[in-house]
Amino acid sequence: MDRRPGQRAGLTRERVLAAAHELLGAGGVDGLTMRALARRLEVAPNALYSHVPGKTALLDAVIDEVLAQVEVPAMDVADPVTGLHALMCSTYDVLLGHPDLVPLYLARNGARGANARHLGDVMLALLDRAGLREARAREALSVLIVYTIGFAAFTTGPPIDVPDPEPRAEQMRENFDSGLRWLLAGITAPSMRA
Amino acid sequence: MDRRPGQRAGLTRERVLAAAHELLGAGGVDGLTMRALARRLEVAPNALYSHVPGKTALLDAVIDEVLAQVEVPAMDVADPVTGLHALMCSTYDVLLGHPDLVPLYLARNGARGANARHLGDVMLALLDRAGLREARAREALSVLIVYTIGFAAFTTGPPIDVPDPEPRAEQMRENFDSGLRWLLAGITAPSMRA
DNA sequence: ACCTGAACACCGTTCAAGT
């Protein structure tokens, strides 16, 4: 802040988001504060408000940025259930890469950004190809999203009450996979395709 | 705080927790701060630290208090799967009564208090009676807990990206129920009982 | 439009006292 009022700092929305992302990786979600972000960018705290509406909007943007890493399966190949399985697994893995973000993600009830919407659309298309009508597809959509993010949240936290602390990550991933297969089996059961 | 140093205010851990619970019901989790709690109890902020180790511990205690409202099915009647279904539904309903608590619950990865442990034990017993071996039972336990809390978190938040805002609560509850049945079906499938 | 300075109204927590 060795700048007089009126001097530019060369801030951009992109630079702000990038710094936020770094801060998140370093100190978790607790370390991501407006003031810490300003410090890192060598800028007065209120300077951020020229590029971001507020902290809530900033967090939303960061979440959506992370969601861009999810691998979307090709729509034209394989069967839709396999595609759904792959998509949810990729989402799970991406979320595990940002543990502190997950509770936040869940708290604001899923990202509302462009990437999140796109993932939702892909899922709906796959469910449609799996033979589900629109209402049933939305039902299944909610269940799958909730299950995946919820599981990621639990995986990234401290152990629940299981007395074996060792192979947590792999164990949890297996559990996630088991439950996911059960859900997909239920979703695509004959009674659902009616 | 019209009290000199050394005068007692008649604070108790119970009174503190009760006030915290009220504050939570009134203003949500954002309204539940140490200082607001002290204000409500007409006490200096630091007086709370004589009855509670800190904010984290206070939140844990509040969460476990809420969990006491969950209806535990009788262990000796009905079939275990029905019992599990009822238990998860009751948990879901109780969590819906405290929307702002849910993300917190999820963030600290489930309550670690006495009530939470008891619920876990009941679930394990039911899973055992359903024919699952210990390892499989733990697997199923994680899946069911995650699913229930995760769904509660999503239900209590703003709508996800569905364009129909009306019958949210009932719709979500139906979705929860559908997914829960799928999971229970998967959990108790013949391949799991081996 | 973009940035600074200063301020407002908060936080959680600690430390040294008082009885």
Place this chain on the structure above:
DNA sequence: ACCTGAACACCGTTCAAGT
């Protein structure tokens, strides 16, 4: 043991300036 006073090191956000 229980409580106050005062302080520390923070928050997010706003408002009035400066160029």
